[in-house]
Amino acid sequence: MIRLEHIAKSFGGTPVLEDISLDLAPGTSLAVLGRSGTGKSVLAQITLGLLAPDAGRVLVEGAPLTRRTHRAFMARTGVLFQGAALFDSLTIWENVAFRLLNGPNRRSRSTAREAALEALARVDLAPRVADLHPADLSGGMQKRAGLARAIMGAPEFLVFDEPNSGLDPVTAREIDALIRTLVSDLGATAMTITHDMAGVRAIADTVMLLDEGRVRWQGPVAKIDTAEDGLLSRFLAR
Numbered sequence: 239m240i241r242l243e244h245i246a247k248s249f250g251g252t253p254v255l256e257d258i259s260l261d262l263a264p265g266t267s268l269a270v271l272g273r274s275g276t277g278k279s280v281l282a283q284i285t286l287g288l289l290a291p292d293a294g295r296v297l298v299e300g301a302p303l304t305r306r307t308h309r310a311f312m313a314r315t316g317v318l319f320q321g322a323a324l325f326d327s328l329t330i331w332e333n334v335a336f337r338l339l340n341g342p343n344r345r346s347r348s349t350a351r352e353a354a355l356e357a358l359a360r361v362d363l364a365p366r367v368a369d370l371h372p373a374d375l376s377g378g379m380q381k382r383a384g385l386a387r388a389i390m391g392a393p394e395f396l397v398f399d400e401p402n403s404g405l406d407p408v409t410a411r412e413i414d415a416l417i418r419t420l421v422s423d424l425g426a427t428a429m430t431i432t433h434d435m436a437g438v439r440a441i442a443d444t445v446m447l448l449d450e451g452r453v454r455w456q457g458p459v460a461k462i463d464t465a466e467d468g469l470l471s472r473f474l475a476r
């Protein structure tokens with residue numbers, strides 16, 4: 239269980255998040271919706287402990303996420319940052335296996351490569367892709383590689399920031415389906431940030447709509463069509 243309590247964050251005196259509280263129940267998949275610039279990525283970074291809130295706190299299984307507990311938390315967490323963010327100078331398999339090649343539980347290169355090939359297969363990337371560099375891949379393939387890296391080591395928590403932005407609709411739907419399968423297979427607790435309603439329906443159990451620094455609407459995905467919220471309706475209409 240990840241719990242956010244009364245999170246607030248400003249930049250240069252401009253409030254971005256004001257009093258956000260949220261429970262991520264074990265094994266559930268949350269979609270975070272909101273207009274561009276509403277602070278979705280900021281919220282993800284605070285949830286991951288990569289950015290300190292001005293007020294409020296993040297609890298992981300009841301214990302505050304602090305500088306001391308952060309490393310252990312990240313070892314249990316898979317992340318896909320907005321824009322995939324692969325290391326250009328590393329091959330795809332080295333990117334995917336980054337955790338195994340560098341972490342405290344470092345493995346041999348051959349073991350790490352084996353694990354990377356398995357993760358690549360799970361995201362439908364052919365073994366030949368392993369030795370290419372990120373620049374050699376299409377945008378959709380880079381997202382898949384990013385997902386493979388996120389699921390390395392079967393993490394308990396997953397955070398995906400716009401996993402299907404900039405993709406054609408067919409590839410976007412494939413990525414959505416893949417995320418749902420990965421979350422189900424891993425039994426992971428997931429937070430996915432997206433603008434995309436088809437993605438929300440495919441991925442989420444619960445939905446949160448952020449607006450003007452606050453939680454504007456929150457509820458089960460089955461309720462989004464009957465929710466009486468003007469902004470949510472506008473997202474649905476797109």
Ligand SMILES: Nc1ncnc2c1ncn2[C@@H]1O[C@H](COP(=O)(O)OP(=O)(O)OP(=O)(O)O)[C@@H](O)[C@H]1O
Pocket residue numbers: 249254272273274275276277278279280281320
């Ligand atoms: N490190 C930072 N320093 C200053 N301002 C920041 C920083 N990070 C984010 N912001 C500001 O916070 C606001 C929210 O940014 P954020 O990236 O979270 O938006 P978003 O909802 O993810 O948007 P998008 O849908 O376009 O990705 C923006 O106004 C942004 O400029």
Ligand SMILES: [Mg+2]
Pocket residue numbers: 278279280320399
């Ligand atoms: Mg963002």
